[in-house]
Every structure is written in C-alpha cells, then in structure tokens.
Amino acid sequence: MDQIIIQTLHGLVNGMVLAMVASGLTLIFGIMDIVNFAHGDLLMLGAFVGASVVGVTGNYWLALVVAAIVIAMLGALLQITTLRPLIGRDPLTTILATFGVSLVIQKYALWQWGPSVRRIGEPVPGEFTLFHLQYPWYRVATAVLAGLIIGGLWLFLKYGKYGIWIRATTQDRVMAQAMGIPVPLVYTAVFAIGSAMAAASGVLFGPFAGVTQTMGFDFTLRAFIVVVVGGMGNLGGSILASIFVSLLESYASIVVSPAQAVIVSFVVLVMTMLFRPTGLFVPTPK
Amino acid sequence: MTATPAARPRPPAVGYWIGFTVVVALLIVAPLVLPPFWQRFATEILIWGLLAMSSDILIGYTGMVSFGHSAFFGLGMYGAAAALLTVKPPSLWLGLLYGLVTAGGAAVFVAYFATRLRDIYFAISTLVFSQIFYVIIFTWTEVTGGENGLTFSQPRLTIPGLWSDRFTPVTFHWFVLAVVLLSYLLVRRITQSPFGMVLQSIRENEPRTRAIGYHVERYKIVAVMLSGLFAGLSGVLYALQNKFAAPDFVFFVVSGEVVIFNVMGGMGTLVGPFAGAAFFLLLREGLSRFLTEYYLIPLGVIFIIMIIFLPQGLLGFLRRRLNA
Amino acid sequence: MLVLENVDALYGKSHVLHGVSIEVRAGEVVGLLGRNGVGKTTTLKAIMGMVRRTSGRITFDGRDLAGVPPHGLAGLGIAWVPEERRIFRLLTVLENLRTGLDRPGIAPERREQLLEKVYSYFPILRERRSQAGGTLSGGEQQMLAIARAMMLEPKIILLDEPTEGLMPRMVAQIQEIVHALHRDGVAILLVEQNVPLTLDAAGRVYIMEKGAVRHHASAAELRADQRVIHEYLGV
Numbered sequence: 001m002d003q004i005i006i007q008t009l010h011g012l013v014n015g016m017v018l019a020m021v022a023s024g025l026t027l028i029f030g031i032m033d034i035v036n037f038a039h040g041d042l043l044m045l046g047a048f049v050g051a052s053v054v055g056v057t058g059n060y061w062l063a064l065v066v067a068a069i070v071i072a073m074l075g076a077l078l079q080i081t082t083l084r085p086l087i088g089r090d091p092l093t094t095i096l097a098t099f100g101v102s103l104v105i106q107k108y109a110l111w112q113w114g115p116s117v118r119r120i121g122e123p124v125p126g127e128f129t130l131f132h133l134q135y136p137w138y139r140v141a142t143a144v145l146a147g148l149i150i151g152g153l154w155l156f157l158k159y160g161k162y163g164i165w166i167r168a169t170t171q172d173r174v175m176a177q178a179m180g181i182p183v184p185l186v187y188t189a190v191f192a193i194g195s196a197m198a199a200a201s202g203v204l205f206g207p208f209a210g211v212t213q214t215m216g217f218d219f220t221l222r223a224f225i226v227v228v229v230g231g232m233g234n235l236g237g238s239i240l241a242s243i244f245v246s247l248l249e250s251y252a253s254i255v256v257s258p259a260q261a262v263i264v265s266f267v268v269l270v271m272t273m274l275f276r277p278t279g280l281f282v283p284t285p286k
Numbered sequence: 287m288t289a290t291p292a293a294r295p296r297p298p299a300v301g302y303w304i305g306f307t308v309v310v311a312l313l314i315v316a317p318l319v320l321p322p323f324w325q326r327f328a329t330e331i332l333i334w335g336l337l338a339m340s341s342d343i344l345i346g347y348t349g350m351v352s353f354g355h356s357a358f359f360g361l362g363m364y365g366a367a368a369a370l371l372t373v374k375p376p377s378l379w380l381g382l383l384y385g386l387v388t389a390g391g392a393a394v395f396v397a398y399f400a401t402r403l404r405d406i407y408f409a410i411s412t413l414v415f416s417q418i419f420y421v422i423i424f425t426w427t428e429v430t431g432g433e434n435g436l437t438f439s440q441p442r443l444t445i446p447g448l449w450s451d452r453f454t455p456v457t458f459h460w461f462v463l464a465v466v467l468l469s470y471l472l473v474r475r476i477t478q479s480p481f482g483m484v485l486q487s488i489r490e491n492e493p494r495t496r497a498i499g500y501h502v503e504r505y506k507i508v509a510v511m512l513s514g515l516f517a518g519l520s521g522v523l524y525a526l527q528n529k530f531a532a533p534d535f536v537f538f539v540v541s542g543e544v545v546i547f548n549v550m551g552g553m554g555t556l557v558g559p560f561a562g563a564a565f566f567l568l569l570r571e572g573l574s575r576f577l578t579e580y581y582l583i584p585l586g587v588i589f590i591i592m593i594i595f596l597p598q599g600l601l602g603f604l605r606r607r608l609n610a
Numbered sequence: 611m612l613v614l615e616n617v618d619a620l621y622g623k624s625h626v627l628h629g630v631s632i633e634v635r636a637g638e639v640v641g642l643l644g645r646n647g648v649g650k651t652t653t654l655k656a657i658m659g660m661v662r663r664t665s666g667r668i669t670f671d672g673r674d675l676a677g678v679p680p681h682g683l684a685g686l687g688i689a690w691v692p693e694e695r696r697i698f699r700l701l702t703v704l705e706n707l708r709t710g711l712d713r714p715g716i717a718p719e720r721r722e723q724l725l726e727k728v729y730s731y732f733p734i735l736r737e738r739r740s741q742a743g744g745t746l747s748g749g750e751q752q753m754l755a756i757a758r759a760m761m762l763e764p765k766i767i768l769l770d771e772p773t774e775g776l777m778p779r780m781v782a783q784i785q786e787i788v789h790a791l792h793r794d795g796v797a798i799l800l801v802e803q804n805v806p807l808t809l810d811a812a813g814r815v816y817i818m819e820k821g822a823v824r825h826h827a828s829a830a831e832l833r834a835d836q837r838v839i840h841e842y843l844g845v
Contacts, residue, residue, distance in 0.1 A: 104586035175696040180684025
C-alpha cells in the first residue's frame with residue numbers, strides 16, 4: 001500500500017515534468033509540423049547550463065531562468081540555420097536534420113562538461129508527511145512549477161497578440177501571411193519557446209537524478225510517445241497522456257525493474273496507434 | 287511518376303556492368319593488399335553497407351523511414367550466437383539460419399503493427415519497437431547475458447562434403463563479399479521486379495497506389511520483412527566477424543547510424559548505402575584520430591549540411607542509372 | 611497603383627497565365643470577369659506571390675513585388691479576400707479581426723475606431739464577436755473576411771468572388787459594402803462571375819479567357835453593348 005502511494009506521487013510529479021517537455025514538443029509539431037528529435041537533448045543542455053549556473057551562483061531560480069533563455073536563443077539559432085532551409089520539403093527531412101542536431105548536441109555536452117554526473121541541489125529543502133510516509137517537498141514544488149509554466153503557456157496562446165498570431169499560423173499559414181503576420185518569425189519564436197520549455201524541464205528534473213549527457217534520449221522517446229497518445233498537436237491531450245503514462249510506469253516499477261517499466265509506455269503507444277490513432281484523450285476522431 | 291507496375295524496365299547499361307565489375311574486383315583484391323587493420327575495416331564496411339542497403343529497401347524504395355533497424359541487426363547477432371553456443375560443433379550455416387529466423391520473426395512482428403501507420407508514426411513506432419527489444423535483451427540476463435552480451439568462437443567454413451577449414455581474415459572477407467554480392471543482386475532483382483515497382487509507386491503516391499487497387503499494407507509488410515531479413519543477415523555476419531553479441535548493437539544509435547549511411551550515400555540506389563557507410567566510417571576513423579570521441583560533432587554537422595544541400599546523397603546522381 | 615505587366619505564371623507544371631496586363635489606379639474599382647477556370651483567381655494569387663511567375667512584372671506604387679516576402683504585402687497596403695474566405699475557424703470573430711488589427715504602429719484609439727466602423731458596417735459581427743469563426747454561416751463568414759481585410763486599412767482589396775453561394779439579400783449587402791469601400795477611397799480588384807453586380811460597381815472591366823486578358827473596356831461601354839459579355843461569358 002505504501003508503495004502505491006509513493007508511486008502515485010512519483011507518477012504525478014514525473015507526469016508533470018513530462019507534460020512540460022511534451023508541451024514544448026507538441027507546440028513545435030502542431031505549429032510547424034516538425035518532429036524535433038533534439039528536444040530531449042535541448043532539455044539536457046538546459047540541465048547542464050542550469051547546473052553550471054547553480055555551481056557558480058548557488059541560486060536555483062536564476063539557473064532556471066538563465067537556462068531557459070540561453071536554450072531559447074540556441075533553439076532560435078538552430079531553427080534559422082537548419083530548419084528554415086527545409087521548409088516545404090518532405091517532413092522526414094526535418095526528423096533527420098533534428099536527429100543530426102541531437103548527435104552534435106550530445107557530443108558537445110560531453111566535450112563541454114565532461115562525463116561525470118552534475119548535480120543540481122534541491123531548491124526547496126525538507127520532506128512532508130503524508131500518512132506515515134515522507135516525501136520530498138521539492139518534488140511537489142517541481143510539479144507545481146511545471147503546472148504553472150504550462151498554464152502560462154496556455155494563457156499566452158489563448159490571449160495576447162502573439163498567441164493569436166501563433167494560432168492563426170497553425171490553422172492557415174498562407175492566410176496568416178496574407179494578413180501580414182510574419183510567419184517565419186512566428187516559427188522561430190515557437191521553436192525558441194519549445195526549446196525554453198525543454199530547458200526549464202531539464203533544470204526542474206535535475207535534482208531528481210543528476211545531469212548526464214544521455215538523459216535527453218529517454219525524454220525524447222517518452223515525449224514522442226506521449227504526444228502521439230495525447231493526440232498530435234493537442235496540448236491538453238499530451239498533458240493528460242503524460243500523467244497517465246507516468247502513473248502507469250510508476251505502478252509498473254513496483255512489479256518489475258525501472259528499466260523494464262519503461263516498456264509500459266511503449267505498449268500504451270502501440271495500443272493507441274492501433275486502436276485510437278488520433279489520440280487516447282481526443283474526444284472524437286474527426 | 288509514369289512507370290506503371292506492369293512496365294518492364296530496360297536491362298542496365300554496359301556502363302553499369304563495367305562499373306560493377308571494377309568495384310567487385312577491387313573488393314576481392316583489397317584484403318590481399320591492405321594491412322590487417324584496414325582488412326577488417328573493409329569487411330566491416332561491407333557488413334554495415336549491407337545493413338544500410340536493407341534499410342534502403344524501405345527508405346529508398348517504399349518511402350518508409352525506419353529508426354528500428356538496430357533491432358533486426360542485433361537479433362541477427364543474437365540468433366547466430368544462439369546457434370553457435372547451443373549446437374556443437376558450431377555450424378556456420380546453422381548460425382546463419384538462426385540469425386535470419388530471429389530477425390525475420392521480429393520483422394514480421396514489427397511489420398504487422400507498424401505498417402498500418404504512415405510516415406512519422408511508422409518511424410516512431412519502429413524506434414519504440416527496437417527499444418522494446420533492447421530492454422528485453424538488456425534485462426533478460428540469463429538468456430542474453432544482459433549488459434555483457436555473449437561471446438563465442440568463430441565457426442569453420444564448411445561446405446558439406448567439399449571443404450572444412452577455419453576462416454582467415456582474407457577468406458572471411460571473401461565470404462562476406464560473396465554474401466553481400468548475392469544479397470545485392472537479389473535485392474536489385476526484387477526492386478526492379480513488378481513487386482519493386484509497386485513499392486516505388488507507394489513511395490511516390492500512396493493514396494493513388496491504393497486507389498488503383500493495390501493492397502498497400504501487404505506490400506509494406508513484405509518490404510519490412512525483406513528489409514529485416516537482410517538486416518539480420520548483416521547482424522549474423524558481424525557476429526561471425528567479431529565473435530560476440532552485445533546489446534549496444536540493438537540500441538537506437540545503430541539505427542541512427544544506418545539512417546545516416548542511407549542519407550549520405552544516396553537513397554534508392556542500393557549501392558549508395560555502401561558508399562554512405564564507407565564515407566561515414568572513413569570520416570569517423572580519420573576524425574577520431576584528432577578528436578577522439580568528439581568526432582561526431584563535425585560528422586554530425588556534415589550530415590546536417592548534406593541533408594540541406596545534398597539531400598540526394600553522394601550517389602544520388604546515379605539513381606536513375608542504377609535503377610535502369 | 612497596382613500594375614501587372616505581361617505576367618506569365620506556372621501552377622505546378624501547367625502554364626496558367628499568359629501575358630496578363632492589368633492596372634488598378636488608386637481608389638478605382640476594377641472588375642475581372644470570365645468563366646470558371648480562366649485564371650481570374652490565379653491572377654490574384656500571382657499578385658499575392660502564391661504562384662510562380664516566369665515572366666512579367668507586378669508593381670505596386672512603383673515597387674516591384676517580386677522581392678517582397680508573402681507577409682510583407684499587407685504592410686504595403688494590399689489586402690486579400692480569397693474565394694474560399696479562409697476564416698480562421700478556431701479563432702473567434704474578434705480574434706480574426708485582430709489578425710489584421712494588431713499591427714505595429716497603430717494607436718489604440720485608431721484600433722477602436724476601426725473596430726467600431728467595421729461593426730457598424732456589419733452589425734452581425736459585433737453580435738457574434740466571441741463566437742468561433744467556424745460557427746458562422748456562409749454569408750457571415752464572407753462579411754468577416756471582408757471586415758478582416760478592412761482591418762489592414764488597405765489601399766487595395768483583392769476581392770475574389772465575394773457573392774459566390776450567397777442568397778440575394780446577402781448579395782445586395784455585398785454590393786453595398788463595395789460601394790462603401792469605394793466611397794472610402796479604397797481601390798478594389800473585383801473578381802466575379804456575377805456580371806450585373808460587377809458592371810454596377812466597377813469603373814473598368816477586364817475580361818479573361820484561357821489565362822489571358824481578352825478584352826478591356828469601361829463598365830459603361832459594356833452595359834451599353836452586351837454582346838461582348840455574351841461572347842466571353844455566355845450570359
């Protein structure tokens with residue numbers, strides 16, 4: 001029983017972090033039709049940048065902001081140099097290009113920070129008691145923060161001038177351009193926002209397990225799965241799917257090893273693609 | 287796209303056969319003149335090239351990008367390992383058989399699920415499937431040796447009744463060359479056949495192919511199986527050369543490298559993958575002398591630049607000629 | 611103001627425009643008539659940079675449009691109301707208007723004025739301003755499309771078959787709007803199949819056939835002698 005409560009908390013917290021990662025990915029896909037293979041690696045870079053900032057200043061919150069901004073700029077640069085030339089080509093080329101970017105980023109991180117694991121200290125100390133179990137406060141804080149950031153993204157998209165630009169571009173790029181909306185700039189901005197969210201997720205996740213060069217791939221894979229299960233381009237769906245999949249994985253890890261628990265998410269993906277390809281949480285397939 | 291499935295392509299030009307003969311001759315002579323390190327290197331290029339060629343069946347001819355070829359490759363390795371470890375004396379042909387069956391079985395499984403999906407969903411699901419296989423192999427330590435993999439000894443080349451002798455690096459190279467050549471010719475025959483024409487038609491315009499009346503899923507399933515079989519074959523060859531099977535080879539990185547070979551070498555050419563493998567491996571060899579493990583940084587950049595400016599790959603310009 | 615000189619265009623592989631030359635001066639309403647598929651919409655798309663031009667020039671206020679990116683045309687004063695209307699279905703009516711209203715350098719009072727003006731022309735839009743664009747009727751969507759273009763305070767509106775599929779009452783309303791825009795000094799390049807409306811609203815008319823301009827006359831001349839209309843449009 002104890003295990004179930006702990007795993008439920010784990011599942012919810014991990015789910016929120018994953019939801020944040022998936023939001024960035026689904027934003028990029030929904031608006032630009034780009035499957036960003038390097039998304040997890042941007043997360044990883046963000047985590048390293050965050051770890052460095054924490055190492056220098058000791059301030060977690062500063063690290064969060066700096067990482068987000070730095071990686072946002074990197075994301076914009078990447079979009080302009082490698083993705084803009086590919087607009088209009090077969091969408092598979094963008095997967096290949098972002099895959100290439102992923103390789104370069106991983107090795108760069110290795111070169112820049114070395115192979116040892118970096119640590120990000122917990123931003124909020126202490127644990128709280130639920131029934132008779134202890135659970136770290138910072139994990140809860142992380143989940144809340146992730147929720148706030150996602151909420152902020154949603155608000156930004158729904159209200160505000162740029163939110164309208166982004167949504168109009170998603171629905172009808174050509175007409176948006178005809179209305180004077182600078183679509184190339186919108187694309188770059190969206191990619192930057194997605195990258196920033198990935199980076200922030202990396203910093204948020206840092207205290208959980210340490211920062212390594214390979215942490216990105218796992219997130220990319222899980223985020224892909226969640227985005228498909230939640231419905232491509234559907235923000236609310238990918239959030240629900242993130243929590244759903246994370247909970248399932250956490251429960252599964254009670255029975256099997258964590259390395260094997262990850263198969264759960266794979267199975268969910270396969271089932272979804274077979275039976276509800278538009279997404280598990282999408283109301284009715286159109 | 288004007289070729290209908292019923293049209294028969296012309297037989298390839300003389301130029302093609304001349305080029306072919308020259309290349310094969312070079313490959314035969316290679317192990318005799320190269321120092322040991324480069325001997326192995328040449329053999330490895332052939333093996334990786336075969337893997338990439340199997341992927342080209344999907345990417346280049348059917349228009350399906352697979353990120354899961356490491357699974358077929360790895361399973362071929364482990365299948366061969368199973369034969370070589372369980373049956374005494376270790377038999378080369380049994381190793382081949384087990385490897386092909388294992389990889390083929392996985393291919394059927396993946397094909398059944400994945401071919402219903404288009405484009406990006408297919409790519410993601412192949413990635414996911416190969417990761418599933420990876421996790422199973424990595425954690426099922428009793429059977430697969432887990433992290434450490436399996437080691438075994440290289441079997442002899444036995445042709446029943448005629449021959450039984452150990453391999454030398456040179457004869458092994460020729461063996462691999464023979465297998466690769468046969469595979470290439472076989473796959474070429476297939477891609478130039480009416481079946482192959484349908485695959486290409488699927489790549490050009492899937493909805494239209496379906497509308498004409500072709501059962502697209504069936505063709506895709508067969509394509510995936512063929513691709514998986516040849517990928518498994520390359521895995522067997524790799525296992526035979528190196529005498530071990532390890533989970534690293536089932537991990538996504540290998541799939542990624544395969545896709546890189548395809549893109550760099552030229553999709554839809556069948557020989558492009560070999561060129562791509564050679565190009566990548568040579569660059570890797572050269573760059574890692576100066577940059578150790580960071581060779582991937584410039585190599586990755588070259589890859590990205592090629593996607594943007596040279597998407598048809600090194601041999602892409604030959605695509606028409608190679609497909610008669 | 612808007613000048614097309616000898617424009618040839620390709621759509622995919624087919625050659626769709628041949629030596630099209632059209633001019634719209636400031637404040638003019640110019641009609642573009644012709645049967646289905648003769649290239650009227652393609653001409654508008656050529657102006658908007660959506661089809662590949664193989665020869666000829668298109669200039670606006672003397673400036674060659676060839677170098678202008680697709681999103682720069684609105685800033686120059688060119689607004690487009692496409693044949694399919696292309697309302698942003700998931701955006702509300704107000705948000706649709708805002709895609710044109712949220713421009714750099716426009717003062718808040720001016721925004722309010724523009725919005726009020728458009729609501730006065732189209733009261734139904736004020737009523738439906740919080741509704742999603744996709745829930746509007748065909749006629750309402752057409753009004754929204756025109757209103758949205760007006761948000762850009764354009765010098766010229768490229769109006770593509772605004773009365774297509776509309777009930778007679780709505781057609782009359784569109785006619786009103788065209789007159790009102792003309793009074794406001796906005797130039798209009800009006801592509802239409804509705805001949806009477808075009809002849810009433812326009813000063814000059816071009817008639818196209820098979821991707822080329824075949825005839826050019828003032829509306830008055832065409833009203834007086836209907837034979838040309840009969841010849842090219844069969845009505």
